[in-house]
Structures are given as structure tokens and as C-alpha cells.
Amino acid sequence: MIVSLPPRWMLFTGALAALALAVPPFVIARVRATPDPNRAVHIFFDMDFQPKFRPQSVNPLFADGRAQRPSVLGTVARGEAGLDVHLSDGVVNGKWADTLPAGMTMSRELLDRGQQRYNIYCSACHGYGGYGDGTVNKRAMELMTNSAGPANGTSWVQAKSLHDPLVREHPLGMLFNIASNGIRTMAGYSAQIDTADRWAIAAYVQALQLSQNASIQDVPPEIRDNLKKEVK
Numbered sequence: 001m002i003v004s005l006p007p008r009w010m011l012f013t014g015a016l017a018a019l020a021l022a023v024p025p026f027v028i029a030r031v032r033a034t035p036d037p038n039r040a041v042h043i044f045f046d047m048d049f050q051p052k053f054r055p056q057s058v059n060p061l062f063a064d065g066r067a068q069r070p071s072v073l074g075t076v077a078r079g080e081a082g083l084d085v086h087l088s089d090g091v092v093n094g095k096w097a098d099t100l101p102a103g104m105t106m107s108r109e110l111l112d113r114g115q116q117r118y119n120i121y122c123s124a125c126h127g128y129g130g131y132g133d134g135t136v137n138k139r140a141m142e143l144m145t146n147s148a149g150p151a152n153g154t155s156w157v158q159a160k161s162l163h164d165p166l167v168r169e170h171p172l173g174m175l176f177n178i179a180s181n182g183i184r185t186m187a188g189y190s191a192q193i194d195t196a197d198r199w200a201i202a203a204y205v206q207a208l209q210l211s212q213n214a215s216i217q218d219v220p221p222e223i224r225d226n227l228k229k230e231v232k
């Protein structure tokens with residue numbers, strides 16, 4: 001079969017028309033991308049004409065004529081104060097703190113608060129008892145070991161048991177710091193839990209650790225006697 005092409009002039013005009021069609025989008029795109037305060041037709045205003053002072057520009061409103069104002073005396077940048085490293089980092093004299101920061105006292109209320117916050121924020125992975133067996137951990141293990149093999153390349157680092165001998169040695173300040181900034185694959189919780197609550201959690205973790213590794217000597221004598229009676 002002979003395929004007859006249209007005449008050359010037609011092909012030529014067609015190609016030229018196709019090329020010409022491509023021009024307007026280019027022009028529009030270029031005009032959109034080039035800022036020009038004197039443009040006659042301004043289709044999209046966006047925020048091109050907002051009243052504002054540019055950096056380093058002059059503002060006659062202030063005596064020193066500077067549009068950029070220096071920060072008000074005594075301003076403390078959020079999260080950058082770092083004035084009390086005991087409170088913010090859990091560090092005293094370059095070492096992990098063994099005590100609560102000034103203004104906080106160890107009390108039943110503090111531990112109760114710590115327990116409540118721990119149960120909300122930490123138990124999902126570490127488990128209520130702190131053995132690293134929380135529900136998130138269980139689910140991850142399930143995904144890792146199901147018959148189809150690890151789903152979508154799932155990998156999981158087991159949440160550490162807080163009763164691991166090494167973790168039991170962590171000073172209070174270090175536990176606070178881990179709750180704040182995380183450690184290795186564990187993320188920090190300073191964005192979700194406020195400072196006082198992170199201290200309460202750290203204190204509770206130590207109580208939890210003691211609860212799983214206590215000897216009868218750790219029990220106050222008056223209660224000890226009661227315990228013995230109960231055991232009988």
C-alpha cells in the first residue's frame with residue numbers, strides 16, 4: 001500500500017504552528033518568574049505589594065533609624081537559654097546529676113506524676129514494667145517474624161529493658177537526658193513532655209528499677225515487719 005503524505009508546505013506549516021504554540025507558555029512562565037515592580041499588567045498579586053521593611057532598610061519611626069530592632073533587654077531565646085544545665089541537661093559540674101534540679105523535691109506526688117507520664121509516653125515501647133516489652137515492641141516483633149518475613153523491609157531495635165544492669169547504673173540526670181534527647185535509635189521527647197515531667201519520669205524510672213531489684217534491706221523497718229507478717 002502506498003501511503004501518501006500531505007504536501008510539504010502543509011507539513012511545514014503544521015510544524016511551525018506547533019512551535020508557535022509552545023511560545024506563550026514560555027513567555028508566561030518567564031514573566032511569572034521575573035519580579036518587576038513596574039509591570040503594566042499584574043495578574044497575580046500574591047504578596048508582591050505588602051507593606052513591609054526589608055532587612056537592613058531604614059525606618060524613620062525609630063530614633064536610630066533601623067528597621068531591624070535589636071531584641072528587648074533580658075530576652076531569652078526559647079530552648080537556647082542553657083542557664084541552668086542541671087535543669088535543662090541533667091548535668092552538674094560536667095557530670096550526670098544524681099539529684100533533682102533546684103525547686104523540685106522527691107515526693108510521692110512527683111513519683112505518681114512520673115508513673116502516669118511514663119505510662120503514657122514510655123510504656124508503649126518499654127512496657128509498664130520497663131522490660132522493653134511494650135505493645136509497639138510486640139507489634140514490631142510480629143511484623144518482623146510473620147510468615148511472609150519482615151514486612152516492607154521492617155527493621156526494629158528492641159526497646160532496652162530498663163532493668164538491664166548497665167541501664168540500672170544510669171544516674172538520674174542521664175535518665176532525664178535520655179527522656180529529653182533520646183539515645184541512639186530512640187528519639188527524644190522534649191517536644192512532647194515538658195521539663196518538670198521529664199524529671200518526674202526519670203525519678204519514676206529509678207523507682208521502677210529499684211522495685212525490680214530490691215532487697216529486704218531496702219524496705220523501711222516498720223513496713224518490713226508488716227511484710228513478714230503478711231508473708232506468714
Ligand code: HEC
Pocket residue numbers: 118121122123124125126136157158159160162167175178179183184185186187189201202205
Ligand atoms: C518508640 C519506642 C520508644 C519509646 C516511646 C521510648 N523509648 Fe526508650 N528506648 C527505645 C529503644 C529502641 C531503645 C534502645 C535504643 C538503642 O539501643 O539504639 C531505648 C532505650 C532507652 C534507655 C536505655 C539507654 C541505654 O543506655 O541503653 C532508656 C533509659 C530509655 N530508653 C528511657 C525511655 C524513657 C524514659 C522514655 C519515655 C520518655 C522512653 N524511653 C520512650 C525505644 C523507645
